[in-house]
Structures are given as structure tokens and as C-alpha cells.
Amino acid sequence: MIKAKIHDKEKERLALLNLYSILDTPAEKDYDNLTKLAAEICQAPISLITLLDDKRQWFKSHHGIDVSETPIEHSFCAHAIIGDEEIFTMDDARDDARFLDNPLVTGNPNIVFYAGIPLKNATGIPLGTLCVMDRKPRILTDSQKESLKILSEQVINLLELRTNKLELEKTHKKLKKFSKKLEKKVFQRTNQLEIKTIKLELMINDLASFYHICSHDLQEPLRKIQMFISQISETEYDNLSVHGKHKLERIDLSAARMRNLIQDLLTYGYNENLENSMMNVSLNKMVDDVKDVLSQELKESNTVLKVLSDCMITVRPIQFKQLLFNLFTNAIKFTKNKEFPSIEVNGEIIEGAAYPNLNLSVETKYTRIVVADNGIGFEQKYATKVFEIFQRLHSNEEYQGTGIGLAIAKRIVLTHRGRISVESSPGNGATFEIFIPLAE
Incomplete structure (x- = not known):
């Protein structure tokens, strides 16, 4: 030897x-x-x-x-x-x-x-x-050698994706640590609402360029993986056993899940960041726009979606429609067996002073928006956890998802200097309550 x-x-x-x-x-x-x-x-x-x-x-x-x-x-x-x-x-x-x-x-x-x-x-x-x-x-045949080469390139792509993910997590931890230090210093000179505003603006400004860079670094090797999968499917698929075909399909599904995760991460980090993009619009108009986008999903799931009371809201329309989109798709996804989804939206104008326990400005008017569904619900002890990024209450086998949708919803509400909360219990659906400042 x-x-x-x-x-x-x-x-x-x-x-x-x-x-x-x-x-x-x-x-x-x-x-x-x-x-x-x-x-x-x-x-x-x-x-x-x-x-x-x-x-x-x-x-x-x-x-x-x-x-x-x-x-x-x-x-x-x-x-x-x-x-x-x-x-x-x-x-x-x-x-x-x-x-x-x-x-x-x-x-x-x-x-x-x-x-x-x-x-x-x-x-x-x-x-x-x-x-x-x-x-x-x-x-080995020439075809087998070529296939082995393609698979080896996919191994390298997986290693690169792993490295990018580790760097993303490391940067996220640093930002989180820095935000905690900043919060402690500012707390001595301002109230709790100002702390949240400064922390949010800092994270948005720093993360905007960061997510832009990651969008390319993460998606480029993913596109290669999907291209290689397509090549194998075209040249070797008929030569595979049923078991081999199943494995190839599983790889394709894994790549699709990674693509969805990246897209949700980019949505989480995205912010229009333009004060003049705020508009006074009808809540009913925003819901109708989202219903058009979700028309196929609503039809296939037999979902009943209606606005019970309309009012004006001051929002960035693109962001707010994304918020409604995430709440509505969650309601459709987490439906009880053998029941059709039902979503009800209510809006009203209230005075901040009417809700003294929510730290709202007593001199400001707010739009209070309530979105209620009849889904599977969850235990109230998880009411805060569901808004955290990557936090899920169910496995992928039960319900598909990335654990980012409600984190995006909360971020959008915070960029509007509002607040969001949820009330729920197992089997009784979920009711989201949103407060957005109303401009005169």
C-alpha cells in the first residue's frame, strides 16, 4: 500500500x-x-x-x-x-x-x-x-461520469449555501446584540415607544444593503442546483428506478423550499423607507386588491372573505397589502379539517386615549383593524412567539411554510409606528388586532 x-x-x-x-x-x-x-x-x-x-x-x-x-x-x-x-x-x-x-x-x-x-x-x-x-x-459509462460530475457540483453548492446561511445567522446575532446595547442606553433618556422606533430604523437602514447582497449570494448557487436537477431529469430520469426518481424529486422540493425561504427573507428585510409614500386609503380598497391577487386560492379553498366595516387608513399601500396577504394566506393554510375558511375584517377610527394599556399616543387618532378567522388556532402562550422570525408551531409535514410571514406582518406594522397583537385558542381560530396612526 x-x-x-x-x-x-x-x-x-x-x-x-x-x-x-x-x-x-x-x-x-x-x-x-x-x-x-x-x-x-x-x-x-x-x-x-x-x-x-x-x-x-x-x-x-x-x-x-x-x-x-x-x-x-x-x-x-x-x-x-x-x-x-x-x-x-x-x-x-x-x-x-x-x-x-x-x-x-x-x-x-x-x-x-x-x-x-x-x-x-x-x-x-x-x-x-x-x-x-x-x-x-x-x-462507468460517459453518461454516468457526467451525472456524477453534476451531483458533485451540487454538493459544492450545498456547502456554499451552508456557509452563506452561517454568515447570515452570525450577522443577525451581531445586529441583535448591538440593538440590545442601544436599547439599554436610550431607555435612560426616552420612553418605550421611542426605543422601539430608533431600534427599528437602525435595523432597517443597516439590513437594507445586507439583504440586497445576500439575495444574489444565496440565489445564484440555488439557481445552479435547479439547473442541474433539470439536466439530470432530461438525460437520466428514464434510467432511474422508482426510488431514484423519488430522491431526485425530493431534491427538487428541497431546492424549492430554499427558494421560498430566501424570498421570504428578502421580503422581511425590504422597506420602502419613503415618508411621502404614506397615503390615506380605504381599508376595503386594500382588501379588494389582495383578494384579486388571491382569487385562485380563495376559489380553490372556498374561502369566505368579507369586510364588515370600512374606514380610512394611513399606510404605505404596497407594504400594507403584503401584511393583509400574509394574514389571509395564514388563515387559508391553517384551516380545520372539513371546514371552509372564513375571514372577517373590521375597521374603525379610535382615539389613542381609549386604549390606555397599549402605550398609544393619547393625542393621536388610530385606525383599529381586526382580522378574525375560523382556523385551527393555537394556545395563547404562543401569542408573542408567532411574530418572531423562523418561529413555527407546526412541522413542515403538517403545514408548509418558512416561519417568516407573521414576522413580516409585525415589521410592516412597526414601520407604520403601530402595534399588532393576536388572541387565539386551539380550535377557535385567531383574531389579529392592529393599530395604525391615522393622518389628518
Whole structure:
């Protein structure tokens, strides 16, 4: 057995691998789906997503074997990453001096055939491989090699998406920490309403450019994943088993969920930020505009949506229609079994002094808007949690969603210097109460 040489840029390679923060992380379905699909396409019993540090090869996903890592000196993948070949293949390892007495060849899992594609980042530095293996001699077809290459590019895209997500979370934590410090300082000189206003304006201004940058960095690799899925569907779909087709469809669904999450994140960070965009409009007009957008959903779900009492509101129309859209779609989504959704909207003009417990300005008139539905409801103890970003009360299997819709609704209300709350109980729907300052 001959141990592989150390990569020419080993220090840089190990530093890059550490930057991805992927080693020793739990199994993830998106990676497991790729190894299963690779095994299906290549008709190989074993497939791996391997990442190499200085002492071992660790498997982010392993299909066909139970171990999660092996010593690097036994690694086929260590040989694969040091060459210039696009794909490193070994038709029969027993005939090669580098591997003939390798424990992985002479013992379990008795590897004979190996084909691995290095997983390289944009600078061409390899982190590991996507590989398939068999216990008998094999030769891959050109079509199988091309498919394996496409899948390896999807692995890199998943790693890049993971890095972008970690950076997004890290930045969000920093902003949250900074906002808490600011709130403590300002509290000594102003009232609670002013604190919320300053905190909101700071976050909106800082996040506007941040979300714009992330929109490209997150969506570009996602578009590539969807393009590769489309290519596999066109060239290899008929060659897949029913199980393989199912896995490919699951990957496509995962990409769609990621796209929806990114779009919701961008909506969450978006703000018109123009004082002169505020308008006095009819609540009924806003509801009618949203009903036009949701006409198909309302028809398919047999939803009854009506405005019981109309009034004027002072809002940014685009934002406020987004708020109503999120409340209405939630009401349609979270419907009790065998019941048709019902949504009732009420509006009235009130004096801030009439609600002394809500910290409203006593000298200001407000539009009070109530949106009530007959959905499944939830326990009142979650009334604050539902407005937090990424907070969900149900699994994706029960109800699809990203956990951002009500966070967007709250942000829109806050940009209007208003307030929003909800009353609910299991089985009795939810009633949202919104207060928006009314301009003369």
C-alpha cells in the first residue's frame, strides 16, 4: 500500500475546510439524497461524500456502509484530490500497487472499484470527493461520469449555501446584540415607544444593503442546483428506478423550499423607507386588491372573505397589502379539517386615549383593524412567539411554510409606528388586532 502525497496547498486546503464548519456535523437529508442518487445512477452499492482533514477521511454522507470515517492513510480519496484528473477511477484496485494490500481492499468493505470526483471550491482547492465504490471490477459509462460530475457540483453548492446561511445567522446575532446595547442606553433618556422606533430604523437602514447582497449570494448557487436537477431529469430520469426518481424529486422540493425561504427573507428585510409614500386609503380598497391577487386560492379553498366595516387608513399601500396577504394566506393554510375558511375584517377610527394599556399616543387618532378567522388556532402562550422570525408551531409535514410571514406582518406594522397583537385558542381560530396612526 502506498500512502497518498500531501496536497501542494495543504495548509490552505485545511484552513478552507475549517471555514466551512462542516466536519462532524449531523447527517442531513439533502446530502444523503445526493449519495443515494449517485449510487442509483452508477448502479454502485456504496457512495460517499468524503471530506479530508490531516488525519482522516470523514463522511458527511455514507450510503451502503455504516462507518463515518477511516484513517487518511487508507483513503482512496486522498489520491483523488492530489491529481489533475476531473474524475479519479480505479477499475480494479487489486491490480494497483497503491491499493492491493489496503485494509479497505483486503478486508471490509472489500473495495475493488472506485470512482471519485474532487469537491473543489471556486479557487480550485479540493475539500474531499463525491465517490462511488463496488466490490467487483467496473467501468462507468460517459453518461454516468457526467451525472456524477453534476451531483458533485451540487454538493459544492450545498456547502456554499451552508456557509452563506452561517454568515447570515452570525450577522443577525451581531445586529441583535448591538440593538440590545442601544436599547439599554436610550431607555435612560426616552420612553418605550421611542426605543422601539430608533431600534427599528437602525435595523432597517443597516439590513437594507445586507439583504440586497445576500439575495444574489444565496440565489445564484440555488439557481445552479435547479439547473442541474433539470439536466439530470432530461438525460437520466428514464434510467432511474422508482426510488431514484423519488430522491431526485425530493431534491427538487428541497431546492424549492430554499427558494421560498430566501424570498421570504428578502421580503422581511425590504422597506420602502419613503415618508411621502404614506397615503390615506380605504381599508376595503386594500382588501379588494389582495383578494384579486388571491382569487385562485380563495376559489380553490372556498374561502369566505368579507369586510364588515370600512374606514380610512394611513399606510404605505404596497407594504400594507403584503401584511393583509400574509394574514389571509395564514388563515387559508391553517384551516380545520372539513371546514371552509372564513375571514372577517373590521375597521374603525379610535382615539389613542381609549386604549390606555397599549402605550398609544393619547393625542393621536388610530385606525383599529381586526382580522378574525375560523382556523385551527393555537394556545395563547404562543401569542408573542408567532411574530418572531423562523418561529413555527407546526412541522413542515403538517403545514408548509418558512416561519417568516407573521414576522413580516409585525415589521410592516412597526414601520407604520403601530402595534399588532393576536388572541387565539386551539380550535377557535385567531383574531389579529392592529393599530395604525391615522393622518389628518
